Amino acid sequence: MNNDLKRAPLDGFDCDWLVIGSGFGGSVSALRLSEKGYRVGVLEIGRRFRDEGKTVPDPEKPNPTFIDVTNEAAEVLARDTGGVAQSMILEALGNVPTTAHILGGAVVAEGPERGVVDRHSRVFGYRNMLICDGSTVPANPGVNPSLTITAMSEHAMAQVPEAKAGWWSE
Numbered sequence: 079m080n081n082d083l084k085r086a087p088l089d090g091f092d093c094d095w096l097v098i099g100s101g102f103g104g105s106v107s108a109l110r111l112s113e114k115g116y117r118v119g120v121l122e123i124g125r126r127f128r129d130e131g132k133t134v135p136d137p138e139k140p141n142p143t144f145i146d147v148t149n150e151a152a153e154v155l156a157r158d159t160g161g162v163a164q165s166m167i168l169e170a171l172g173n174v175p176t177t178a179h180i181l182g183g184a185v186v187a188e189g190p191e192r193g194v195v196d197r198h199s200r201v202f203g204y205r206n207m208l209i210c211d212g213s214t215v216p217a218n219p220g221v222n223p224s225l226t227i228t229a230m231s232e233h234a235m236a237q238v239p240e241a242k243a244g245w246w247s248e
C-alpha cells in the first residue's frame with residue numbers, strides 16, 4: 079500500500095460496494111452502481127506500469143515460445159478462411175511472447191466445478207462479489223478488447239437491482 083493511501087482519511091467512510099481498480103471494467107461498474115443509488119468506494123492502486131512496463135520472466139517457469147495446439151488451431155483457421163497463419167515479429171525472431179491484451183483466467187461457467195463466475199460475473203460461492211474486468215473475457219479475441227470488457231461489465235451491472243429495491247435477493 080503506498081503512503082498516500084495509508085494516510086487517506088478512511089475512518090468513518092462506508093460504502094455499499096467496493097470496486098477494486100478503476101480500469102475499463104471497474105470504472106463502468108462504479109458508474110452504474112452509483113447511478114443505481116449505492117454508495118460506491120473505488121480503490122485504485124495507481125501507476126499502471128511497473129518495472130518500466132516490462133514483465134520479468136520466471137527463470138524456473140519461462141513462458142512457452144511455441145504452443146503446438148495453438149499453432150495447429152491457427153493453421154486450421156487459416157486454411158478454412160483462406161488466411162495466413164502468422165506470428166508477431168518479436169515472437170518469431172526473438173522468442174518473446176508479446177501482447178497488450180492480457181485476458182482470461184476467471185472462466186464464465188455454469189457452476190464452480192468448471193469456472194470462477196456465472197454468466198452475470200458473480201463469483202461462485204459468494205453472494206455479492208463480481209469480477210468485471212478482462213479476466214472474464216474467455217480468450218484473446220485478436221482485436222481491441224476494451225469495449226468487450228465494458229459490455230460484459232455493463233451486462234453484469236444490469237443484473238444488480240437498484241439500491242432502493244433492497245439488497246440482492248437471489
Ligand SMILES: Cc1cc2nc3c(=O)[nH]c(=O)nc-3n(C[C@H](O)[C@H](O)[C@H](O)COP(=O)(O)OP(=O)(O)OC[C@H]3O[C@@H](n4cnc5c(N)ncnc54)[C@H](O)[C@@H]3O)c2cc1C
Pocket residue numbers: 098099100101102103104121122123124125126178179180210211212213221222223224225227
Ligand atoms: C499499451 C497498451 C495499449 C492498449 N491499447 C488498447 C486499445 O487501443 N484498445 C483497446 O481496446 N484495448 C487496448 N489495450 C488493452 C486494454 O487496455 C485492456 O484490455 C483493458 O484496460 C483491461 O481492462 P480491465 O478493466 O480488465 O483492467 P485495467 O483497465 O487494466 O484496470 C485495472 C485497474 O486496476 C488497478 N489495480 C490493479 N491492481 C490493483 C489493486 N491491487 N488495488 C487497486 N487497484 C488495482 C490498476 O491500476 C488499473 O487501473 C491496451 C493495453 C495496453 C497495455
